[in-house]
Amino acid sequence: MPDYNLTQEQEILRKTIREFAEQEIAPKAIELDEKEEFSVEITKKMFEMGLFGMYVDERYGGSGLDYLSYVIAVEEIARIDGSQAATVAAGNSLGIGPIYYFGSEEQKKRWLPELCKGKLAGFGLTEPNAGSDAGGSKTTAVLKGGKWIINGSKIFITNAANPLTAVVTVQAVTGTRADGKKEYSCILVPAGTKGFTAKEMHKKMMWRSSNTAELYFEDCEVPEENLLGKRGEGFHQMLKTLDAGRLSIGAMGLGGAQGAFELALKYAKERVQFGRPIGENQAIAFKLANMAMEIEAARNLLYKAAWLKDQGKPFSREAAMAKLYCSEVMKRVVTDAVQIHGGYGLMKEYNVERFFRDQKLLEIGEGTSEVQRIVIARNLGLNVR
Numbered sequence: 200m201p202d203y204n205l206t207q208e209q210e211i212l213r214k215t216i217r218e219f220a221e222q223e224i225a226p227k228a229i230e231l232d233e234k235e236e237f238s239v240e241i242t243k244k245m246f247e248m249g250l251f252g253m254y255v256d257e258r259y260g261g262s263g264l265d266y267l268s269y270v271i272a273v274e275e276i277a278r279i280d281g282s283q284a285a286t287v288a289a290g291n292s293l294g295i296g297p298i299y300y301f302g303s304e305e306q307k308k309r310w311l312p313e314l315c316k317g318k319l320a321g322f323g324l325t326e327p328n329a330g331s332d333a334g335g336s337k338t339t340a341v342l343k344g345g346k347w348i349i350n351g352s353k354i355f356i357t358n359a360a361n362p363l364t365a366v367v368t369v370q371a372v373t374g375t376r377a378d379g380k381k382e383y384s385c386i387l388v389p390a391g392t393k394g395f396t397a398k399e400m401h402k403k404m405m406w407r408s409s410n411t412a413e414l415y416f417e418d419c420e421v422p423e424e425n426l427l428g429k430r431g432e433g434f435h436q437m438l439k440t441l442d443a444g445r446l447s448i449g450a451m452g453l454g455g456a457q458g459a460f461e462l463a464l465k466y467a468k469e470r471v472q473f474g475r476p477i478g479e480n481q482a483i484a485f486k487l488a489n490m491a492m493e494i495e496a497a498r499n500l501l502y503k504a505a506w507l508k509d510q511g512k513p514f515s516r517e518a519a520m521a522k523l524y525c526s527e528v529m530k531r532v533v534t535d536a537v538q539i540h541g542g543y544g545l546m547k548e549y550n551v552e553r554f555f556r557d558q559k560l561l562e563i564g565e566g567t568s569e570v571q572r573i574v575i576a577r578n579l580g581l582n583v584r
Contacts, residue, residue, distance in 0.1 A: 270446055
């Protein structure tokens with residue numbers, strides 16, 4: 200049986216990041232959310248904390264830690280603010296991940312050091328008409344004269360349109376396979392490349408201080424060597440990237456649930472009605488008990504999935520389970536947390552209102568809850584569609 204006790208280093212890591220989030224992020228979270236403002240300042244401080252490239256080998260500028268340590272880091276940031284956690288999670292799992300796992304040695308040496316120390320990368324997968332059906336992508340890349348000519352668009356891409364963005368990994372149709380199906384490949388497109396436009400998206404319900412972008416490619420040219428891995432492996436790279444990414448989304452759900460629970464517990468102890476704290480009423484106390492129970496179950500499931508990845512064991516099923524369960528646990532927790540706050544829970548000056556909004560993305564991003572159930576069912580040997 201695996202040992203789920205955290206190491207001393209992991210405990211110190213949790214404490215350090217928790218203090219950072221409480222001191223540097225918490226005082227600004229509500230204001231940034233209200234202004235829909237991506238904070239370059241906070242992001243730079245998170246780089247200084249070593250929150251990017253945590254699992255990347257030190258020779259490429261990373262910290263060389265295990266994936267569980269990274270999951271704990273995302274969890275602790277999400278306990279305070281989902282937007283900043285999204286910046287970290289996407290920057291690592293979707294930005295750094297594809298290059299680290301599938302890039303050539305030259306690509307790793309070119310991009311990873313700066314992505315670990317001060318620059319962000321995006322992962323261009325989703326399109327206006329290709330969400331859960333990633334195979335419906337219409338963005339194309341044609342190889343001509345030693346260059347890829349890219350045309351198409353992407354949407355809802357995190358970390359892809361801000362002053363720190365350095366590069367975007369773009370999945371594109373690069374031809375037709377022998378079986379007649381589309382051939383997908385991933386190509387690295389540096390920010391500022393001619394024909395590549397990144398536009399910030401605003402008026403979001405959630406993650407309002409996370410950077411989200413629409414990407415447009417109009418005869419965008421990049422060198423042939425910007426191909427990530429081998430031609431035709433793009434779909435496989437995407438699936439593997441999402442497997443790992445689901446662990447960080449799970450961490451966001453777990454951390455968000457923990458944060459909302461702590462807010463509700465504190466409020467229940469302080470709010471007096473009918474002459475006593477509302478937490479002494481069974482209706483409220485039982486809600487809090489259920490929250491604590493589900494959060495503990497979610498943490499065990501997520502940590503096991505991270506442990507499997509660290510051990511080099513198959514973890515796709517457990518990653519889907521953890522992403523699904525943690526996101527839905529947060530949904531139940533934030534709903535009850537708002538209920539416990541009563542009318543105050545509906546006001547923007549109370550953090551629980553933001554937690555309630557931020558949760559919804561977790562059921563949609565990096566594979567909807569419905570897609571996670573398909574992944575799990577297929578792992579059970581069911582040919583579900």
